[in-house]
Amino acid sequence: MSVPKTTEAWIIDSHNEFDGLKLDKHRPLPEVGDYDVVVQIQAVSLNYRDLIIAKGQYPFPMTLPVVPGSDGAGTVVAAGKKVTQFKAGDKVCTLFNQEHQAGPVTPLALGSGLGGAIDGTLRKVAVFPEHGLVAAPSSLSPIEASTLTCAPLTAWNALYGLASKALKPGDVVLTQGTGGVSLAAVQFAAAAGATVIATTSSDDKARKLKELGAHHVLNYKTTPDWGDKAKALTPNGEGVDHVIEVGGAGTLAQSLKAVKLEGVITIIGFLGGVQKENTPSLLDALTSVTTVRGIVVGSKQQFQDMNRAIEANAIRPVVDQTIFKFDQAKDAYQYQWDQKHFGKVVIEL
Template sequence: MKAYRLLDFRSLDDLQQCEEETPRPQRGEVLIRVRAVSLNYRDIAMLGNRYPLSHRKGLVPTSDGAGEVVDVGPDVHDFKIGDRVVGLFHARWFGGRMPMYSNQRGYGSENDGWLCEFKVVSQEAVVHMPDNLSFEEAATLPCAAVTAWNALSGTAQIRAGHTVLIQGTGGVSIFALQFARVLGASVIATTSSAAKAERLRQFGASEVINYQEEPHWGERVRELTQGKGVDRIVEVGGPGTIAESLRAIAPGGEIASIGFLSAQGAGIDFLALFGSLATFRPFSVGSRETLEDVCAIMAMSNIKPAIDRIFEFNDARAAYAHLDSGSHFGKVVVRC
């Protein structure tokens, strides 16, 4: 089979395609013909050695994939040959609290990921795909969609009448916009592009703020909400955006912290955090249970993931470069 391995963390040249033996499933495992893989910012960060968690050289990269079961090992009862499946981001987090070891066993960071033609995984590490999605669409779910849903529902469910703030036009932010609208909430979005602002409005954002023109966009959010602030912020920026998020959040609201796209910045001011009277909740994606919820939502609401561009397997490097350019709207996918 063909597979990619990330041999070092210096440049795209370290992403190398190679020929490897096709694995065979053992007891409780399934063999998946990988049909599509989606990229996340963590993949770009790893490539440049900026990923804040442990990551090893020489692994098959990427964490998100979808495909078809082509073989099963003994004692596999949940799946059969021909089933269409999508993988978990955290392969051994099934529900409840996140196991303490989950981030130490991540695909593409500590274990081989999905950028390959065939992959063996435990039957517990995949779920059935929604029938209304293609492999390319389903491959966007494990990280971005699960993270977005967790951000909106993890502690207190967003509901009709609430206001949600999303940052930028990456996969998590667009999924959060789509889910928030399904739940009946209004959405304020930030971006630096007039063209992207128009697309955000087409996806249902009620207000869009250009953060290049209004760098203190937290104040603008207050104006748009008659001084109250927003009920939930899907915080993907990190140190570069948290100060404005603290200005924008309503007392009793929640900042769901899930990213580090803006590594440069002053970070958290304790007095600003304390004075916001809001909850700051960092978390890492979600469990199998959350992915199952997401699949049900995608099917019932007929939501289609926003895919910016699909690249062929041999063009995986170009997919990485396109994501790294920051010009994308939604997800970047590699067809395997």
């Protein structure tokens, strides 16, 4: 495949719900520099972030018009003459924050998010800097690999990103719901020899969580005080070592009840809303003697570490049974917004 001058791409040109998504059949591609890599995108997976960008609710830097999508997997078509990590034919995944290579996230890295600040993945061909790509696990299909960029990497960062508190065998991990981050956290924690306590809202989802490796599942609808229940399930009732906090203000009070002294609550999302009556304050972290940590996905180095673990443990990402085509992008957005999915929603190109 020769390098084209333009590509078919979805763009967001206004915050008009999902009607702001428009198909551009001739989106210009930049010139390929010495350190650039041309990728034929094969699959793109969606995140909650993509939905709220389209709805104009995203709180981080972004530019319009923009090609949406951060998660993608594909095949290298061509590489600049100074590229050393990739060659034509290699299978790759996109790095969310293109400038987050290793170590703590920086302001520069925060401003380099695909599908928000800069053009993302929902296009048939894209040009990325060499440092903005990661080799895909050889054990995964492009559809599976397309899910890794944000959700699994965020889960990996939550469990391993704080070196002094990194997950170890025998730890107890509490996950919330069945979103992409939580499902990946269940898989990673179980593979590491940790005990997993998961929350969900239905018996069917509870069964699927146990199939993925969860040891205990609590229904948060029938057990609204699930924080105390989770703590009671831990050795000596001491509490959980890691909480994967995706609910935000709506669930933080229960997470504080569940966590052990010197445990870690990693705040990843705000599915439960940004503010609730009696939302815990910073002083609650003090009285619970816990670390409350906010993260934004993870670095390229963490991505590479995660991919090695995926291959070593034969982990397969959870993909929803409905796969959408490129021209069905709006339908995919609506499908996820309506919460019809279990696992990652993928658009196949």
